[in-house]
Structures are given as C-alpha cells and as structure tokens.
Amino acid sequence: CASRNPRWARDYHTVQMPKEVRKARYFSRREKLSAPELLSAIISRRDYYTDAWWMVAVATTPDAPYSLEQLQDGLRHPVFPLYLGRKSHPLALPLAPLLLEGNASDTLRNAYQQYQDHFRKLKVSLPKLQDECWWEGEHDGLVASKILRRRDVPLNRQQWLFGERTVNQGPWLSKEEPCTSQE
Template sequence: MPEHLVFTLAASLAAMGELAGHERRGTLLWPGRSAVLGLVAAAQGIRREDRAGLAALEPLRVAVGVWDEGVPLRDYHTVETVPTAAAKRPDSRPEALRRAGQGTNTTITLRDYRVGVLYGVVLWGQPLAPLADALRQPAFALYLGRKSCPLAVPPSPRIVEAEGAVEALSNLQLPPFREGRRAPVLRLVASDEPLGANERREQRQDAVLDRGTWHFASRAVHVMHIGDRA
C-alpha cells in the first residue's frame, strides 16, 4: 500500500485563511493547502522568499481531517493602514508602508479565530521521511495561521501504509488531553484527490501563486462528512 505521512494540528487559537480585507480578516473551519504547505516549509526551515524551496513542496498531495473545528472568537484591535493615493499599487504591505512614510492611518479592525481546534493532516506524493524528521524537530516555530496561534502539542508525525487519506487518518495520534472517554471523532475529511461516492466538491482560495506577495488562486477540494456533528 502507498505510504502516507500523518500528523496532528491542535491549537488553543487558530486562523485558517479566508479572503482578507482591510477591516476584517475571517477564518475558515479547517486549514487549507497553502497553510499546510507553509507549516511544512517552516518545519524544514524554508523561508517565504525561497521560491525554489516552496515550489519543491507543490507536488505533495494534502488531506485534512477535522476532529474539532472549535468555536468562533472575534478580536478587535488597531492596525496601521495606507491611504489608497499613497499606496500606488504596491507588491506587498511592507512596500506600501515604506512608500507612505508618515502618511499612514490607524483604524479598528476585526480578526476571527477558532478556539480549541484539532485536525489531522495527511501528506503523500513524494519522499516523506525528510518531512517527518522536520516536523519532529522544526527549524522555525510552528503555528496554525497567525503567529499568535502556536501549536498546543507537537505534531507527532508518523509514516503509515494506507489505501487513502481516510484510512491514513485512522492512525492519527491524538493529544493526551483529547484521549479517553470524551475523545472526539473524525467528522470531515477535505482532500486534494477524490474520496468516494459520498463526497462533494467545494472551491477554496488556497492554491499558492506567489507566497511572497500573498497571491492565491481558487481550486477544487473534495469534502466528505464522516462523523456525527452532535
């Protein structure tokens, strides 16, 4: 059977993508492809400006299992913004701030999070041992979305043989505080590849075009509900 790398993502706070505006940054219910590959890149010590290093991860296939999507939390805070006239179509936010100089404004913004999340990730499609080693001893701190969202436990990667993503996720090592009588069940799986007859297809804006300038494209995701949401 094919080899799959499976690991855990558990965090007290998480923020998983979404179209970003100036006043509100939302979050989806589970981490998308770009978030997972970004986390793996951080574990390997690949920096955002290392285009070749990031491109080497693109052949990986990704699936995410949702054990607990958490509950929503909204944070209000202030942010420095750049007037449209001063921005002049910059390639990035840092570039816009440099061009604006002292002509910036401060505004109240909203940030959405998920509290108490638990996910499992499956990777396959290229050599997995180096990725597992990096997740055991990551070069950079691993966080789930924003830097204010560090992982609650190590990802505990393991390489398993399985027919597909759903079977591979059955080998996930749950955190000690989520095991026992109240252990959660796998509710949903979202995958790069088809999962079966009961799946549906969704569109996600998480295919990386240029990570340095935060440019992403839409792609199809195969989603299957498995467990009871009660």
C-alpha cells in the same frame, strides 16, 4: 479532518492608514505613510481556533522534493517555532507525525486510533473529529459528497492571478453496518 466544536480566540491588530484624501493615489506602502499628519490607526480582527485539532494526511508523489520520512523528521524537530497565524498563537499540542500505508480510509481510521491512544497516555482528551474531511485528488476508500472549487493557486504574483483547484469533501469515517445474517 477537524474537530467538531472548536472554540475561538480573538486577536486584534492595529495598522496605520492615512485618512481618506480624495484624488490621492498611493503606489506603495511607503507613500501611504509619508504624511504623518494624515495617519490614523485602524483595528483589524482575527479569529483562531483554540481547542481544535486537525488530522492531516500527506501522500507521496514521484516528483516530490522531500520524502515522507524527511517531512516527519521536520515536524518532529522544526527549525523555526510553529504557530497559527501569529507568534502569539503557538500550537497547544505537540505534533505527532506517523508514517502509515494503506488506502486513505483505513489509514485515517488507523491514525485516528493511534492519536487517541497517544494523547490518552498524556492525559489529554481530544475532541471528536467531524465526520467530514477534505482532500485533493482521488484516494481509495474516500467518496466525495461535495466538490468544491477554490481559486487560490498562485499563477502570477505581479498580476495577482490565481488558478483553480478542486477540493473534495466527504465522510472519512464510514460507519460499519451491523451484521444481521444468521451465519
């Protein structure tokens, strides 16, 4: 789940590339950079969310290499600095990993309330989350309104082959209907 109206930060990155030479074939980055007289700089642009926040849920599997407690501890005390894409974009808020049990919908609702309370105490107002979330697999309480196919599972790095995975998209916070009975 992600915040509704994120703001973007733009970052520029310069890269040295050789000018186009017809019939020239480069088999490595070293070959591309071997003729300094042909080098020129190009600028690439990257955009990052600056005021967005995500609520991420992880479920345990029988063959998981790490327990949920180990993941929680690793997020609380990371070995390396955490950042978004590049070191110039560190996290703006501290991580607040929780261990919760229950079906997916109730657990997300419970976590959202706990995060709101936690950050309210720190005097940080969190933007409202989107009504939609994305997940893999089947989870009680979550019903997909869209099914997306992503071809991003690495199968063979040498041949640059990727397999497909399925991502579900749907509402995470079901709105409760008002009671209309006389009882």
